[in-house]
Amino acid sequence: MAILRPAGEFDTSYASDMATIRRPWQWCLLLVFLLALFTLPFYASQGLVALVNRIGITIIAVQGLSLLTGFTGQISLGQAAFMTAGGYVSALLVNELGWPFLLALPAAAIAAGLVGLIFGLPSLRVKGFYLVMATLAAQFIIPWFTRNAFQDVLNGAQGLNVQVPVIFGVEFNTPQRYIFLTLTVLVLTTILAFNVTRSRLGRAFISIRDNDLAAELLGVNLFKYKLQAFFLASMYAGLAGSLAAHQLRHINSETFTLIDSIIFMGMLVIGGLGSNLGPIFGAIVVEFLIEAATLLGPFVAMIFPAKSAGVVQALRPLFFGTSLMLFLIFEPRGLAYRWQLFKAAWRLRPFSH
Amino acid sequence: MNWQLLPQFAISGLLAGGPIALMALGIVLIFKSSYIFNFAQGQLLLMGALLTWWLAVDIGLPLWLSILLAIAISAVLGLLIERFTLRPLTGQPLLTIILMTLGLSQVLQGLALLLFGGTQRNFPQIFSTANPYRITTPFIHDGNPIIVILKQNLVWSFAVAILGVIVIGAFFRLTRTGLAMRGASEDHELAQSIGLRIQRIFGTSWALAAAVAAIGGVLLATSSGLDVSLSIVVLAAFPAVLLGGLESIPGTIAGGLIIGLAQGIVATSKTQIIRNSAEIMPYVVLLVVLLFRPEGLFGQKRIERI
Numbered sequence: 001m002a003i004l005r006p007a008g009e010f011d012t013s014y015a016s017d018m019a020t021i022r023r024p025w026q027w028c029l030l031l032v033f034l035l036a037l038f039t040l041p042f043y044a045s046q047g048l049v050a051l052v053n054r055i056g057i058t059i060i061a062v063q064g065l066s067l068l069t070g071f072t073g074q075i076s077l078g079q080a081a082f083m084t085a086g087g088y089v090s091a092l093l094v095n096e097l098g099w100p101f102l103l104a105l106p107a108a109a110i111a112a113g114l115v116g117l118i119f120g121l122p123s124l125r126v127k128g129f130y131l132v133m134a135t136l137a138a139q140f141i142i143p144w145f146t147r148n149a150f151q152d153v154l155n156g157a158q159g160l161n162v163q164v165p166v167i168f169g170v171e172f173n174t175p176q177r178y179i180f181l182t183l184t185v186l187v188l189t190t191i192l193a194f195n196v197t198r199s200r201l202g203r204a205f206i207s208i209r210d211n212d213l214a215a216e217l218l219g220v221n222l223f224k225y226k227l228q229a230f231f232l233a234s235m236y237a238g239l240a241g242s243l244a245a246h247q248l249r250h251i252n253s254e255t256f257t258l259i260d261s262i263i264f265m266g267m268l269v270i271g272g273l274g275s276n277l278g279p280i281f282g283a284i285v286v287e288f289l290i291e292a293a294t295l296l297g298p299f300v301a302m303i304f305p306a307k308s309a310g311v312v313q314a315l316r317p318l319f320f321g322t323s324l325m326l327f328l329i330f331e332p333r334g335l336a337y338r339w340q341l342f343k344a345a346w347r348l349r350p351f352s353h
Numbered sequence: 354m355n356w357q358l359l360p361q362f363a364i365s366g367l368l369a370g371g372p373i374a375l376m377a378l379g380i381v382l383i384f385k386s387s388y389i390f391n392f393a394q395g396q397l398l399l400m401g402a403l404l405t406w407w408l409a410v411d412i413g414l415p416l417w418l419s420i421l422l423a424i425a426i427s428a429v430l431g432l433l434i435e436r437f438t439l440r441p442l443t444g445q446p447l448l449t450i451i452l453m454t455l456g457l458s459q460v461l462q463g464l465a466l467l468l469f470g471g472t473q474r475n476f477p478q479i480f481s482t483a484n485p486y487r488i489t490t491p492f493i494h495d496g497n498p499i500i501v502i503l504k505q506n507l508v509w510s511f512a513v514a515i516l517g518v519i520v521i522g523a524f525f526r527l528t529r530t531g532l533a534m535r536g537a538s539e540d541h542e543l544a545q546s547i548g549l550r551i552q553r554i555f556g557t558s559w560a561l562a563a564a565v566a567a568i569g570g571v572l573l574a575t576s577s578g579l580d581v582s583l584s585i586v587v588l589a590a591f592p593a594v595l596l597g598g599l600e601s602i603p604g605t606i607a608g609g610l611i612i613g614l615a616q617g618i619v620a621t622s623k624t625q626i627i628r629n630s631a632e633i634m635p636y637v638v639l640l641v642v643l644l645f646r647p648e649g650l651f652g653q654k655r656i657e658r659i
Contacts, residue, residue, distance in 0.1 A: 069448065073448075075447070075448050075451060122640070122643045122644060125643070125644065125647060126643055126647045128447050129390045129447070129451065129599075130595065130643060130647055132390075132451060133591060133592070133595055133639055133643065134639075134640065134643050136588075136591065136636070137636040137637075137639050137640050140588070140632075140633050140636045141633050141636055141637070144629075144630070144632065144633045147629075148626050148629045148630070149626065259459075262455050262458075262459065265452055265455065266452065266455070266456065269448075269449075269452050273448070300467075310466050310467075310470050310471040311467065313466055313471065314463045314464075314466035314467035315463065315467070316463070317459040317460065317462050317463035317466075318459070318460055318463030318464065318467065319463075320456075320459055321456045321457065321458070321459030321460035321461075321462075321463060322456075322460055324452060324453075324455075324456035324459070325438055325453060325456040325457065325460065328442065328445075328449055328452060328453050328456065329438070329441045329442065332445065332449055
């Protein structure tokens with residue numbers, strides 16, 4: 001699909017062959033899109049801005065998972081745990097040591113990455129569900145640690161209050177302001193993800209995903225690259241966790257749970273594995289589904305009047321689970337593949353079939 | 354360590370290991386025949402318990418009948434799940450199948466919440482809670498022998514759970530269907546080529562696993578009450594499965610008991626943080642198993658080829 005291009009458009013250099021954005025009009029579209037996103041607070045309602053903000057943070061976490069699961073093939077159910085780690089580190093650095101947010105954010109990313117390395121260690125020895133189990137262990141042990149260890153600093157199950165980030169004297173205290181922070185980080189992480197996946201590192205990741213034994217025979221250092229994938233994924237999770245904690249202004253062991261990890265996985269599959277657009281599509285679609293469940297709740301409550309209180313809580317997993325299952329059966333390659341098909345059909349028009 | 358508490362906690366832990374073994378059995382049953390690790394086992398458990406509650410309390414059937422009916426309905430549910438969600442995925446990569454069972458767990462959890470609501474219910478008592486058994490142990494503390502108190506309902510739950518594992522194990526060893534299922538677990542295509550109906554075998558194993566889950570759900574609900582969070586207890590069973598070995602039925606008993614025992618022993622500690630670690634103990638055991646013996650105690654070691 002990727003090679004389907006208009007007649008007469010040739011690559012004349014390595015740079016243009018590797019380019020992600022090929023044509024001037026694509027640059028223009030991208031700039032217009034980014035401009036529309038960054039000016040969102042000036043014309044959209046506060047609810048929409050908050051939603052976009054949440055989606056942005058989720059996309060960052062799913063992008064990390066995409067590098068680990070979509071490109072390296074290491075299945076992880078621990079992404080939310082690494083978000084917890086990142087959130088706590090960032091909160092502690094700002095609260096206790098008085099670090100500026102601009103320093104605490106990358107520090108949280110690196111700290112979460114190191115935690116991810118620890119739980120990625122079993123990945124050399126085990127794979128498949130064994131690895132799922134190891135990452136599931138992270139999902140239990142990290143929140144337990146925040147609840148029980150160093151209670152005078154981590155404040156046990158109560159969790160921590162997190163300060164509003166201040167950068168150069170500007171307080172990011174409302175969604176309308178916070179969204180600039182989220183979007184900036186998101187743009188950077190997206191650029192990083194696109195560049196990682198087309199570099200030597202990304203090619204090593206893909207070879208491990210496609211056949212790890214063959215990759216090893218070809219000289220790919222499995223241990224090194226698997227750990228790098230874990231580090232990158234947890235780093236993304238750390239960024240997302242830090243952003244989310246500073247936005248919610250509170251973090252405890254229940255802020256990011258196993259369910260979130262499962263939802264990130266689902267977003268990745270719905271969006272499309274092994275594609276950099278996948279996390280973006282997936283996170284947007286699933287967040288809108290969950291939003292739809294919240295909106296539809298009252299109507300369903302009329303049909304099942306006895307249980308009106310729990311209907312929204314019931315609809316969310318129901319919507320998410322059903323759409324995940326439908327995608328797995330009917331379109332396991334996800335929305336990113338559909339997008340490819342759509343682009344191909346557009347380019348071949350009027351001979352799309 | 355509070356040594357005088359150790360016998361009591363160790364034995365309570367072992368008793369709690371019985372239902373864990375039963376949950377692990379459901380997972381092993383499905384894995385053994387079809388290489389699917391069922392993350393939705395907890396929700397099957399919840400469904401079984403909720404169905405029993407609905408039949409016995411809402412409709413008012415006698416308890417034994419509602420348990421039998423719930424087991425039967427669960428088995429049908431297991432068959433349907435296999436037919437409509439997992440059969441279309443035959444031959445798909447591992448990630449797809451793992452995510453399918455995770456998605457399934459979300460759907461079942463949502464359904465349970467939608468149909469039955471999130472309230473805590475009193476589950477009918479099956480085993481008497483009065484007259485706990487008192488056993489005098491040979492250990493002496495402060496001049497008195499240590500007495501272990503065993504609640505009747507826990508002892509009977511344990512007995513039923515272990516009996517269930519043994520019955521299923523015997524079924525696998527002794528019957529033709531069991532033989533077919535063992536054969537299918539070796540190699541799907543080979544089994545099909547000698548005339549085993551592989552799809553029927555998958556269906557049977559899902560039905561059996563769902564029935565086992567229903568029994569486990571009833572046992573847990575009768576000792577600890579019933580609400581939609583019952584499904585999370587299965588998270589203690591995943592480590593038991595890996596510890597015992599993914600393909601081993603006797604391994605589920607060993608895994609369940611070791612996990613239960615570890616939780617019980619940790620709970621006797623004098624240090625609060627070690628006492629609190631009882632909840633993550635299964636996963637600490639799991640990490641140790643993964644690092645030192647990934648195939649588990651009784652599992653098969655597989656050699657990979659390209």
